Amino acid sequence: MAEKIKNFSEIGTTSLRRNALGIIEAGLGAIDTEFAIKNSIRLEGEVLAIKEETIPLSEINNVFVVGIGKCALLAARALEEILGERLKGGVAVDVREGELKKIKTFKGDHPYPSQKNVEATNAIMTLISKLKSDDLVIFVVSGGGSTLLCQPTNFKFEAEIKFMDCLFKKGADIFEINTVRKHISLARGGQLAKYAYPATIVSLIFSDVSGDDLEFIASGPTVRDTTTVKDAQKILEKYGCDFPVASLVETPKDDKFFEKAKTILIVNNKIALEAMRQKAENLNYSAKIMTSELRGEAREVAREIINDLNKEERSFVLLYGGETTVTVGVDGKGGRNQELALAALHRIKENQLVLALASDGRDNTDFAGAIADASTKTKARKLNLDPEAHVLGNNSYDFFSKTGDYVLTGDTGSNVSDLIVAIND
Numbered sequence: 166m167a168e169k170i171k172n173f174s175e176i177g178t179t180s181l182r183r184n185a186l187g188i189i190e191a192g193l194g195a196i197d198t199e200f201a202i203k204n205s206i207r208l209e210g211e212v213l214a215i216k217e218e219t220i221p222l223s224e225i226n227n228v229f230v231v232g233i234g235k236c237a238l239l240a241a242r243a244l245e246e247i248l249g250e251r252l253k254g255g256v257a258v259d260v261r262e263g264e265l266k267k268i269k270t271f272k273g274d275h276p277y278p279s280q281k282n283v284e285a286t287n288a289i290m291t292l293i294s295k296l297k298s299d300d301l302v303i304f305v306v307s308g309g310g311s312t313l314l315c316q317p318t319n320f321k322f323e324a325e326i327k328f329m330d331c332l333f334k335k336g337a338d339i340f341e342i343n344t345v346r347k348h349i350s351l352a353r354g355g356q357l358a359k360y361a362y363p364a365t366i367v368s369l370i371f372s373d374v375s376g377d378d379l380e381f382i383a384s385g386p387t388v389r390d391t392t393t394v395k396d397a398q399k400i401l402e403k404y405g406c407d408f409p410v411a412s413l414v415e416t417p418k419d420d421k422f423f424e425k426a427k428t429i430l431i432v433n434n435k436i437a438l439e440a441m442r443q444k445a446e447n448l449n450y451s452a453k454i455m456t457s458e459l460r461g462e463a464r465e466v467a468r469e470i471i472n473d474l475n476k477e478e479r480s481f482v483l484l485y486g487g488e489t490t491v492t493v494g495v496d497g498k499g500g501r502n503q504e505l506a507l508a509a510l511h512r513i514k515e516n517q518l519v520l521a522l523a524s525d526g527r528d529n530t531d532f533a534g535a536i537a538d539a540s541t542k543t544k545a546r547k548l549n550l551d552p553e554a555h556v557l558g559n560n561s562y563d564f565f566s567k568t569g570d571y572v573l574t575g576d577t578g579s580n581v582s583d584l585i586v587a588i589n590d
Contacts, residue, residue, distance in 0.1 A: 169193040172573040176536060181590045185520045185536065188444045188482065188586050189572075193524065195440035196579045198236045198371070201432045202243035206369075208251065215429050220367065222251065226299040230268055231289055231357075232257030233314055234307030234383050235275075235525045235580040236371040236432075241268045241305060256292055257305070258285035258313045260527075261576050276529070277329060278315035278322045286316045286352050293357060296364035304357070304366065308373030308525065308580035310383025311343055316352035320412050325349060331406035336492035338460065339374060341400045343384045347416055348397035349408070353384035354416035358426050361387075366426040372433040373524075373580045375458035375487045379428055389423045390416035433457070434486035434581040437524065441586065445482040450588070452482040459487025459585070463501045464556055467508035467519070474517055474587045485585040497560030500528030502583055503571070506535040507561040510552045515539045516590045524581045526574035533574040534583075535565045544568040 170186055170193075177183040194200075206215050213220040222228070228251050232241040238259040245252060245266055255268040262272045271285035293302055312329075315322050328349075332342050347354030358366055368387040370379060380388045394413045401408050438454045445452035455473060459466065466489050473483055489501045499507075502521035509519040522534030545552055548567055555564040565571040 169574050169577060170572060171575060176570060176572065179540060181518050181538065181588060182536060184448050185518050185586050185588055187448065188441045189520060189522055189584060191444035192437035192441040192584050193577060193579065196432050196437045196524065196581050198239040198578050199243045202240050203247065205431050206244070206247055208247055208249070215367065215369070218427060218429055220301070222301070224299060225301045225365070226297070227253040227301070229253055229292065229296070229300065229302045230255035230257070230305070231293065231302055232259065232268070232305040233386065234305070234310035234371065235260055235576070236307035236578060237305055238263045238270065239578040240369065241265055244303065256285070256289045258282070258289070260309055261578070273313040275309050275312045277326045278312050280322065282313050282315040283322055286314050289357070290316065290352060290360050293361040293364070296361050298363040300364040302361050302364050302366055304368040304387050305371070306368050306383045306386060307371035308383065310386065311346045311353060314350065314352040314383065314386055316350050318349065318351060318412050318414050320409060324408070328401070328406045328408045332404055334493040335404045336462065336490045337400065337404055338490055339488055340381055343381045344392045345397045345400050346384045347390055347392060348394050348413045351414065353386050354390035354392070355385060355388055355422065356417060357386040358388070359417040359422045362422045363425065368426065368428045370428060370430045371580060372430060373582045375460060375582065377430060377433050387426060388428060389418070392416070432581060434524070434584065437581055437584055438484050438486050441484050441584070450480050450482040452484065454484045457486040459485045459489065459583070461489055463489040463491050463505040464508035467505045468512065470519060470585065470587050471509055471512040474589055477589050479516065479589050481589045483587040486582055488582045491559065493559050495558045495560070497558045498530065498563060499559055499561030500530055500532070502528040502534035503532060503561035503565055504556065504559065505585070506537040507552055507564055508556050510537040510541055513537055513539065513542070518588045518590070520572070520586045522572055522584050524577065524579055524584055526577040530562050531573070532562065532565065532571040534572045535561070536570045536572065541568055541570045544570070
């Protein structure tokens with residue numbers, strides 16, 4: 166498998182850094198989308214086996230694939246190869262461009278929707294609304310899907326951009342954000358299951374949500390939603406985000422839409438974290454997975470991670486997965502992983518390192534994340550950079566651009582939330 170970190174040699178200037186990068190590489194390799202699909206799914210005659218589930222195809226007329234999110238393109242390509250002649254067609258919308266043989270592909274925008282996203286969603290809904298009871302549709306549902314699945318009710322996508330910007334900047338978490346998203350769209354919160362009814366549905370889930378709560382991954386387009394319009398309204402009021410309440414829609418609650426729907430978890434951050442733990446031990450560290458459900462304000466979480474690290478002996482690695490938030494006070498540039506690493510910097514000791522990374526390769530910028538260690542401190546002093554001022558200005562991108570301690574992967578085609586490595590060397 167090709168190396169995921171493109172600037173490995175440039176930033177891997179010490180053995181401690183190379184070890185941290187190697188641990189992250191192991192995690193990214195374990196969640197590689199095509200590897201995960203081919204490792205989980207096989208076609209044996211007239212039986213499609215997906216992990217422990219088996220789906221007889223003898224009574225299935227047509228098989229379609231619908232891919233949504235940052236894993237859609239690579240997963241769809243792998244499914245084309247596995248299904249071969251059994252595949253009738255499909256649609257995939259991703260943040261990346263690519264062409265497939267039988268599946269029509271769309272490149273959408275993220276983290277804010279666009280008309281391209283609306284058109285891609287229309288193509289999905291047009292396809293699945295024509296399915297019959299003897300058809301099978303395999304959905305690939307992955308992070309980024311909430312934005313890519315944009316199907317407003319009686320307003321334009323620009324209104325969604327406005328309220329999303331409000332929720333992001335005020336520090337709403339992913340559960341709050343996706344609760345609202347489900348109630349402003351005709352494609353989220355179980356709506357695609359309703360459109361695909363009465364076909365058989367199998368959803369392959371690539372989780373980027375803490376706790377793997379299925380109805381919040383990509384805003385649960387094929388899963389029965391337990392939230393209501395009132396829940397969405399309360400969140401909008403809590404953060405003071407201006408949105409036309411009359412445009413909120415209720416999600417489908419009728420059990421019939423979900424009776425022929427299976428949901429199978431293919432990848433989550435626990436898989437990445439376990440691979441990282443094994444790699445750390447192979448590098449002769451003691452290693453501990455602290456949590457796969459990390460949440461909280463990035464700069465506060467940074468302090469907690471350093472406190473955890475200070476309790477451990479030398480040659481120890483702590484691993485975290487999840488998704489922090491950043492309450493934007495000043496309109497700087499950066500992402501939650503860069504801000505976490507930067508906030509940890511002034512507390513880091515000579516033998517310590519923190520590496521925080523977005524597994525999709527995009528930490529709200531073209532950087533995947535950043536490294537903070539003693540070397541970063543030295544560079545900052547030489548460049549007369551004030552880490553604290555950059556944290557307060559939400560300007561971590563500028564800081565790491567100048568020190569060169571950013572991690573570059575490009576779009577990984579994977580997405581299981583953020584991954585953090587903290588080391589006592």
